[in-house]
Amino acid sequence: MKELKIIVCAKQIPDPEAPFSAVTVDTQKKIVSVDAPDVINPYDENALEAAIRLKETMGGFITVISVGASLSDTVLRKAIAAGADELILVEDPSFQDLDSTGTAYVLKKTIEKIGSFHLILTGRQAGDWDSGQVGLILAELLGLPCTSMAANLEIKNGHILVERVVPVGTELVKVPLPALVTVSNEVGELRYVSRSKILAMLKKRIPMKKLSAKDLGLETDKVSKLELVELQPPPDMRRQCAFIDGANLEEKAQKLAQIIKDSI
Amino acid sequence: MGDVLILAELKGSGLEKPTFELITLAKQLAKELNGKALGIVLGKDPTEPAQELRRFGLDLVFKVQDPALESFIPEIWINALEQVLKELKPQVFLMAHSPMARDLLPRLAVRLNSISTMDCVELKVDPKDNRLLRKKPIYGGNAMAVLKCNTNPEIVSLRKNSYPMAQENGQLSELKDLSLNILKTTLTQVLETKKREVVELDKAEVIISGGRGVAEREDFAQLEQLASLFEKKGIKALVGCSRPIVDKGWMSSDRQVGLTGTMVAPSLYIAIGISGAIQHLVGMVRSKKIIAINTDTGCNMFKVADYGLSEDYKEILPLLIKKLEEML
Numbered sequence: 069m070k071e072l073k074i075i076v077c078a079k080q081i082p083d084p085e086a087p088f089s090a091v092t093v094d095t096q097k098k099i100v101s102v103d104a105p106d107v108i109n110p111y112d113e114n115a116l117e118a119a120i121r122l123k124e125t126m127g128g129f130i131t132v133i134s135v136g137a138s139l140s141d142t143v144l145r146k147a148i149a150a151g152a153d154e155l156i157l158v159e160d161p162s163f164q165d166l167d168s169t170g171t172a173y174v175l176k177k178t179i180e181k182i183g184s185f186h187l188i189l190t191g192r193q194a195g196d197w198d199s200g201q202v203g204l205i206l207a208e209l210l211g212l213p214c215t216s217m218a219a220n221l222e223i224k225n226g227h228i229l230v231e232r233v234v235p236v237g238t239e240l241v242k243v244p245l246p247a248l249v250t251v252s253n254e255v256g257e258l259r260y261v262s263r264s265k266i267l268a269m270l271k272k273r274i275p276m277k278k279l280s281a282k283d284l285g286l287e288t289d290k291v292s293k294l295e296l297v298e299l300q301p302p303p304d305m306r307r308q309c310a311f312i313d314g315a316n317l318e319e320k321a322q323k324l325a326q327i328i329k330d331s332i
Numbered sequence: 333m334g335d336v337l338i339l340a341e342l343k344g345s346g347l348e349k350p351t352f353e354l355i356t357l358a359k360q361l362a363k364e365l366n367g368k369a370l371g372i373v374l375g376k377d378p379t380e381p382a383q384e385l386r387r388f389g390l391d392l393v394f395k396v397q398d399p400a401l402e403s404f405i406p407e408i409w410i411n412a413l414e415q416v417l418k419e420l421k422p423q424v425f426l427m428a429h430s431p432m433a434r435d436l437l438p439r440l441a442v443r444l445n446s447i448s449t450m451d452c453v454e455l456k457v458d459p460k461d462n463r464l465l466r467k468k469p470i471y472g473g474n475a476m477a478v479l480k481c482n483t484n485p486e487i488v489s490l491r492k493n494s495y496p497m498a499q500e501n502g503q504l505s506e507l508k509d510l511s512l513n514i515l516k517t518t519l520t521q522v523l524e525t526k527k528r529e530v531v532e533l534d535k536a537e538v539i540i541s542g543g544r545g546v547a548e549r550e551d552f553a554q555l556e557q558l559a560s561l562f563e564k565k566g567i568k569a570l571v572g573c574s575r576p577i578v579d580k581g582w583m584s585s586d587r588q589v590g591l592t593g594t595m596v597a598p599s600l601y602i603a604i605g606i607s608g609a610i611q612h613l614v615g616m617v618r619s620k621k622i623i624a625i626n627t628d629t630g631c632n633m634f635k636v637a638d639y640g641l642s643e644d645y646k647e648i649l650p651l652l653i654k655k656l657e658e659m660l
Binding site: 082084085086087088091093100102167168169192193195196197198199200201204205207208209213214215216217229233234235236237238239240241242243244252253254256257293294295296297298299300301302305306307308309310311312317318320321322324325326327328329331332 | 406407431434435437438439441442443446447448449450451458465467468469470471472473474475476477478479480481482483519520521522523524525526527528530537538562565567575578579580581585586591592599600602608609610611613617620621622623624629632634635636637638639640641642643647648651652654655656659660
């Protein structure tokens, strides 16, 4: 194998760790807005971490592709700072309502344009819609063998060995390259990238390409099949929390123990 | 007219529990669509589960029997189900939102030129055009999207605990064997399966979970100790965790509570050092009583808790264990 080429698909989403008070649902306009900074989908960060580890053991070139209506290279530069080699931003206002099938289709077109690769990695799902479909659909569209929920990856003799998470434990699967693998959080978090390193990146020219729907020859009204009929506010999860107080820890522990005893 | 087909997953020689919710939903939708409610089981020898499936009032039950279907190999199953759906042509195809569904449905949908919607909590028929209205929580349950699509089959996975379980109706559905051309070779090969002891969090009456705020791996021993106090009284108690703990490799994913872990609703949920990321809250908010211990009084966990204690778990847990030893 010549230089190992890995593509990581990364979605930009509002921080899924944001408190629920940060989320507002506009039922009229059918828009959810989150008052929190955008981040790279944490599961896609897991996929990037897996890619960087493979590159560390056998060399290689990592391309990160992101698709969205409005992308921030500030958010996505983190991928380069962590160890990716190239960023491709596929951006078009019409991508606002892309469904999983639509996103996978745009990724397919992008990947066909950039040429050859050995491995595509995606996160197991995205922390906004949690559908977990794009990676698997993309594999089908590209006619690639694939496996999901990777906890560990190793490349050997033109194959990828994937230790994957299954309900009974783990399973070791061998897949011929080129292949697509979806990555689970068991891989571990993306390595720490210091803020100063990301800020330094902002000043540097980084290897980045921007593509639009037109560049890919996409008829954007035809890529999505799912219609959002209605958006509803969530059922209320809040409860009235009674805080346990007391003169000292001893007394608080006593009260807490009583509450526990009464609850079972 | 549209038929509704469900895939019943096997557990040993029986059926996985969510199957019975699927039956309820399938019968309901079939009635509205003026079609039949159909069920199918696939396996090496799914005779017993097929017999069980016949007892719940489906219009017809299908069985596919092949040695290659003994374990779940996605390539084989996707190909098999593609044949099933092309032959039976149901309008709707349903599965429980299981690991199997997550692997199967997105790829199956592509092969049938349709799409799938995952993890829905409610399905209705739009009387205007007889298409499904698929309700799905998004943004960790902070909004509910109602979605529609006009391609067939309409493929959906259903979140657990969304519908009541079907009851036996005293009659037996007709059973048919389907013969398919099962794939003999696959590109992906399973080399080895490592089974480990897996805990079933959703069966526990008491769950004690630790999160990012639990500083040391060793501190989980205190949570275990707390759980053992309930166990001694014959109350099933387990230690769970939030996602960061699995990410760190301190616990396996079967211990994870939340949207990507297990959805639980025990009598008592004690959250220790868990700030309350939405994806965790969705998984435990239906617990009867919720107690949160966290030093950060502003954290989300307190917003869904019945009782809160703003103290360092390291100080309070040993005292609490001592008190409970005396009281329980």
